[in-house]
Amino acid sequence: MTTRMFGAPVHRTEDPRLVTGNGRYLDDLGHDALAAAFVRSPYAHARITDIDVSEAIDVEGVVAIYTYEDLDGKTAERLPLLIPHPTLTNPMTGYALAPELVNHVGEPVAMVVATDRYVAEDACERIRVEYEQLPVVVGIEAARSGEALVHEEAPGNVAAHMVQEVGDTAAAIAAAPHRLTLALEIERSACMPMEGKGVYARWDSDEQSLRIYSSTQTSTGVRAAVAAKLGMPLAKVECIAPDVGGGFGVKIMHPWPEEVLVPWAARRLDADVKWVEDRREHFISSAHERGQLQDVEVGFDDEGRVLGLSVKLWHDNGAYTPYGIIVPIITSTQLLGPYKPGAYKCEFWSLFTNTVIVTPYRGAGRPQGVYAMERTMDAIADYLGKDRADVRSTNFIQPEEMPYDHGLLFQDGRPLMYDSGDFPASLAKLKELVGWDDFAAYRAEAEAAGRRVGLGIGCYVEGTGVGPYEGGHIQIETTGRVNVSTGLTSQGQGHQTVFAQIVAEELGVRMEDVHVTTGDTRRFQYAVGTFASRAAVMSGNAIALAARNVREKALRIAGEALEADPGDLEIVDGIVRVKGDPEAQVALSTIAVLSNPLRYAFDESAKAATQFAGTPDMDKPPVADDEEPGLEGKDFYSPPRATFANGMHAAIVETDPQTAEITILRYCVIHDCGRMINPMIVEGQVHGGVAQGVGGALYERMAYDEAGQLLNASFMDFLMPYASEVPHVETDHLETPSPLNPLGIKGAGEAGCIPVTAVIASAIEDAEGFPITSMPISPTELWDLRHRHAAGELPGLRRGSRTTTTAPTA
Amino acid sequence: MTDTTSTVEQQLEITLRVNGVARTATAPARRLLSDFLRHDLRLTGTHVGCEHGVCGACTVLVDGQPMRSCLMFAVTAQDHEITTVEGLAPDAEQMSPVQQAFTECHGLQCGFCTPGFLTTITAYLQENPDPTEAEARECISGNLCRCTGYQNIVKSVLRAAEITHEREAGA
Ligand code: FES
Ligand code: FES
Numbered sequence: 001m002t003t004r005m006f007g008a009p010v011h012r013t014e015d016p017r018l019v020t021g022n023g024r025y026l027d028d029l030g031h032d033a034l035a036a037a038f039v040r041s042p043y044a045h046a047r048i049t050d051i052d053v054s055e056a057i058d059v060e061g062v063v064a065i066y067t068y069e070d071l072d073g074k075t076a077e078r079l080p081l082l083i084p085h086p087t088l089t090n091p092m093t094g095y096a097l098a099p100e101l102v103n104h105v106g107e108p109v110a111m112v113v114a115t116d117r118y119v120a121e122d123a124c125e126r127i128r129v130e131y132e133q134l135p136v137v138v139g140i141e142a143a144r145s146g147e148a149l150v151h152e153e154a155p156g157n158v159a160a161h162m163v164q165e166v167g168d169t170a171a172a173i174a175a176a177p178h179r180l181t182l183a184l185e186i187e188r189s190a191c192m193p194m195e196g197k198g199v200y201a202r203w204d205s206d207e208q209s210l211r212i213y214s215s216t217q218t219s220t221g222v223r224a225a226v227a228a229k230l231g232m233p234l235a236k237v238e239c240i241a242p243d244v245g246g247g248f249g250v251k252i253m254h255p256w257p258e259e260v261l262v263p264w265a266a267r268r269l270d271a272d273v274k275w276v277e278d279r280r281e282h283f284i285s286s287a288h289e290r291g292q293l294q295d296v297e298v299g300f301d302d303e304g305r306v307l308g309l310s311v312k313l314w315h316d317n318g319a320y321t322p323y324g325i326i327v328p329i330i331t332s333t334q335l336l337g338p339y340k341p342g343a344y345k346c347e348f349w350s351l352f353t354n355t356v357i358v359t360p361y362r363g364a365g366r367p368q369g370v371y372a373m374e375r376t377m378d379a380i381a382d383y384l385g386k387d388r389a390d391v392r393s394t395n396f397i398q399p400e401e402m403p404y405d406h407g408l409l410f411q412d413g414r415p416l417m418y419d420s421g422d423f424p425a426s427l428a429k430l431k432e433l434v435g436w437d438d439f440a441a442y443r444a445e446a447e448a449a450g451r452r453v454g455l456g457i458g459c460y461v462e463g464t465g466v467g468p469y470e471g472g473h474i475q476i477e478t479t480g481r482v483n484v485s486t487g488l489t490s491q492g493q494g495h496q497t498v499f500a501q502i503v504a505e506e507l508g509v510r511m512e513d514v515h516v517t518t519g520d521t522r523r524f525q526y527a528v529g530t531f532a533s534r535a536a537v538m539s540g541n542a543i544a545l546a547a548r549n550v551r552e553k554a555l556r557i558a559g560e561a562l563e564a565d566p567g568d569l570e571i572v573d574g575i576v577r578v579k580g581d582p583e584a585q586v587a588l589s590t591i592a593v594l595s596n597p598l599r600y601a602f603d604e605s606a607k608a609a610t611q612f613a614g615t616p617d618m619d620k621p622p623v624a625d626d627e628e629p630g631l632e633g634k635d636f637y638s639p640p641r642a643t644f645a646n647g648m649h650a651a652i653v654e655t656d657p658q659t660a661e662i663t664i665l666r667y668c669v670i671h672d673c674g675r676m677i678n679p680m681i682v683e684g685q686v687h688g689g690v691a692q693g694v695g696g697a698l699y700e701r702m703a704y705d706e707a708g709q710l711l712n713a714s715f716m717d718f719l720m721p722y723a724s725e726v727p728h729v730e731t732d733h734l735e736t737p738s739p740l741n742p743l744g745i746k747g748a749g750e751a752g753c754i755p756v757t758a759v760i761a762s763a764i765e766d767a768e769g770f771p772i773t774s775m776p777i778s779p780t781e782l783w784d785l786r787h788r789h790a791a792g793e794l795p796g797l798r799r800g801s802r803t804t805t806t807a808p809t810a
Numbered sequence: 811m812t813d814t815t816s817t818v819e820q821q822l823e824i825t826l827r828v829n830g831v832a833r834t835a836t837a838p839a840r841r842l843l844s845d846f847l848r849h850d851l852r853l854t855g856t857h858v859g860c861e862h863g864v865c866g867a868c869t870v871l872v873d874g875q876p877m878r879s880c881l882m883f884a885v886t887a888q889d890h891e892i893t894t895v896e897g898l899a900p901d902a903e904q905m906s907p908v909q910q911a912f913t914e915c916h917g918l919q920c921g922f923c924t925p926g927f928l929t930t931i932t933a934y935l936q937e938n939p940d941p942t943e944a945e946a947r948e949c950i951s952g953n954l955c956r957c958t959g960y961q962n963i964v965k966s967v968l969r970a971a972e973i974t975h976e977r978e979a980g981a
Contacts (some may be wrong), residue, residue: 021855689959
């Protein structure tokens with residue numbers, strides 16, 4: 001018996017290639033392609049009055065310069081609104097090149113194509129654009145005031161207004177024994193993959209066809225969008241996502257202006273054209289996320305049970321809404337976490353500002369929702385003088401209540417219904433891991449030594465594996481090589497490995513024989529994309545179903561060859577054999593030959609197959625009516641609704657009494673994503689997620705000034721954590737299989753980052769003794785809060801048992 | 811302002827020893843070493859994440875010392891000995907200890923930052939063959955990775971030291 005592959009911490013098959021410099025990322029392709037560069041708006045809101053390219057056009061090496069005037073057909077129209085939603089009453093999208101108005105710094109205004117990127121940038125410098133500046137809206141407060149408008153068409157800067165309610169929230173809150181209100185704030189951050197975006201297009205004038213390589217999270221999406229924009233038949237457009245250096249959401253947005261313009265220019269110039277984003281471009285023209293203001297009103301009883309919860313959200317969607325309002329919808333639904341409030345109402349406004357667009361970033365609206373809910377749980381515990389973990393468990397949905405229907409609509413337009421999970425068990429594990437019950441003693445010890453420490457907690461539920469579908473295709477070659485393909489893409493999540501594990505397990509073949517292709521529309525044309533922790537759930541299950549189809553076909557053919565009942569056969573290491581009779585066997589490679597009756601003895605497998613070529617029934621065709629030649633199988637997986645993973649984190653932080661420096665001493669994670677395909681990869685996803693969460697909680701923010709200039713658009717100024725800032729993460733897992741899919745799995749990609757901001761806020765608050773309501777928080781801000789607290793401007797927490805003195809010592 | 815639009819850039823013939831082999835290509839004086847390696851010599855293993863010296867993805871060894879190739883002009887590397895990620899493995903059959911450690915410890919996800927970590931760690935372990943966990947963390951703290959959270963990279967540094975010793979003992 002071979003070792004089980006599903007569930008094993010198998011080393012990644014993609015790694016040997018990547019560690020030896022043999023990866024092929026976007027900029028590693030197309031050495032001889034022409035290079036594109038863009039002139040981008042230096043103003044956040046302005047009218048373009050003139051563009052003069054005369055000084056640029058004769059720079060040696062410049063091939064073409066394009067402005068809006070040059071665009072034709074649909075390329076001159078607005079970019080698509082990808083996810084229209086009925087509450088999106090004032091949707092707005094940008095253009096590939098701005099025709100008249102620019103609405104954020106970084107918006108593309110002109111495109112240069114040259115023999116070399118250096119030259120293209122030289123030419124960009126020489127293009128003179130004249131602007132008439134318009135009033136700028138930066139920040140949610142300014143947007144909400146509606147004094148200046150980003151778009152004339154959107155009064156009050158409101159793109160969307162949405163309300164969802166279960167029960168009579170106002171009445172429930174009014175009738176509750178206790179009430180609290182909270183005003184919370186969370187800043188913008190961004191995905192910041194180490195590889196920026198990039199597009200490389202090859203036009204084939206003989207075939208009148210286009211091949212696009214894009215560092216995208218959805219090659220089928222880019223393909224369809226470009227075909228539509230360029231007015232080409234889908235059959236003449238191919239899109240391939242090569243190795244992609246991280247995505248985290250920003251590469252699911254499509255088409256980016258460059259994804260339209262680069263192929264368009266390639267066709268027009270009949271030449272290969274490539275554009276590779278530089279870091280500054282990424283900061284000012286690729287999407288951000290997270291920025292929200294939140295007002296919470298909660299009514300609860302003496303135990304801390306929530307009886308009514310009313311939340312108002314103001315979401316900063318930036319200058320345009322091409323990706324719809326997925327982010328605030330997710331916030332408003334996933335805010336509920338593992339809890340069941342008696343009545344719940346969420347109302348949000350998605351607002352335009354003159355800043356770069358907001359689209360999903362790892363966690364996609366969930367970190368904000370969890371922040372609102374967990375700050376509320378902490379506030380209730382503090383108000384009642386109760387243990388924070390106890391208040392949470394009082395509100396938990398119980399395992400026997402699963403599946404649990406919240407009565408709300410989720411991001412996919414389907415019911416927000418949890419499929420499985422055991423929250424009390426998770427909490428018990430977390431308390432054990434972090435030493436919850438011993439913390440008071442630890443704190444006392446630390447205080448005696450003049451140190452200030454705090455413990456924080458945060459729980460979340462994450463809808464993963466959202467539909468509509470993904471597919472898988474498997475074909476076994478006559479050499480025994482198993483080709484697997486799925487349409488969704490990879491950006492470093494180890495799909496090549498986990499999908500191979502699934503196939504090895506389902507089919508009974510060796511991992512070495514399995515070769516996985518992702519995100520290549522030449523190999524699989526139907527797909528959605530990699531986002532919302534959906535890859536393993538969607539493509540994993542589709543590939544498993546496809547493998548089962550191939551297996552069934554293989555056993556059927558083997559049964560004929562071996563004159564055995566397919567039910568008596570098993571496949572081990574690529575050999576089909578009769579159970580209990582190791583002599584009677586036939587290799588899958590041979591079955592691959594048998595499956596295709598138009599054969600020549602071109603190799604060893606084919607020769608071997610001839611011995612099984614019995615006398616067929618002369619009345620039947622060589623390929624039966626409902627059969628196809630070839631040993632291959634395909635299937636799709638389309639779930640009725642999302643599956644819900646969950647987890648709980650706790651952290652211990654230390655805050656320096658003098659400098660207010662914040663150090664994370666311990667970080668503990670309990671994670672439940674159902675059955676794990678590869679625990680090593682799941683752990684890796686959790687580590688990476690926590691690191692991004694820590695960045696969002698303590699360091700990362702988008703420092704826009706009033707004029708809409710991003711002041712920290714470099715790695716020098718945008719503080720992404722290094723190894724020195726990220727804590728060691730201690731993990732433990734719970735596996736509550738999902739009843740929704742054949743493999744019982746749930747997504748794991750985003751979990752790590754979701755509760756971190758809430759957890760760190762909780763821990764700092766616990767250390768300091770006054771509420772933390774705005775995140776991220778820097779030492780300077782904490783220092784200011786201490787002073788405000790000492791001056792009586794900021795009330796302290798109510799906990800009676802505290803001994804920490806919070807007065808600044810300096 | 812003088813009109814320089816028609817000026818053709820002066821091309822220089824630049825020769826470097828890369829991964830033990832003398833390589834020559836023609837490029838203008840302003841060509842960054844990172845671009846020269848990637849596009850003129852077509853050694854695309856060295857990656858560019860920021861082009862302003864902060865992320866470390868472009869780190870190569872110049873005469874054995876880790877340097878950010880995006881902060882150097884190719885011409886200044888003339889006659890120097892450059893090692894890129896393509897040159898770390900002793901031969902086609904075997905990975906270097908650091909490369910092997912990364913594959914064993916899940917030290918990479920997307921792999922984009924990885925070449926810079928591999929070169930940095932390779933140089934570090936020459937100086938300090940037995941790092942503690944804290945030193946391992948310190949050694950990588952000048953390179954950015956957005957995927958891994960660094961934990962498994964720290965583990966990889968320690969494992970690479972072990973593999974080096976194992977190989978020395980076995981040799
Ligand atoms: S690319 Fe050279 S340090 Fe970032
Ligand atoms: S592995 Fe992706 S950036 Fe490090």
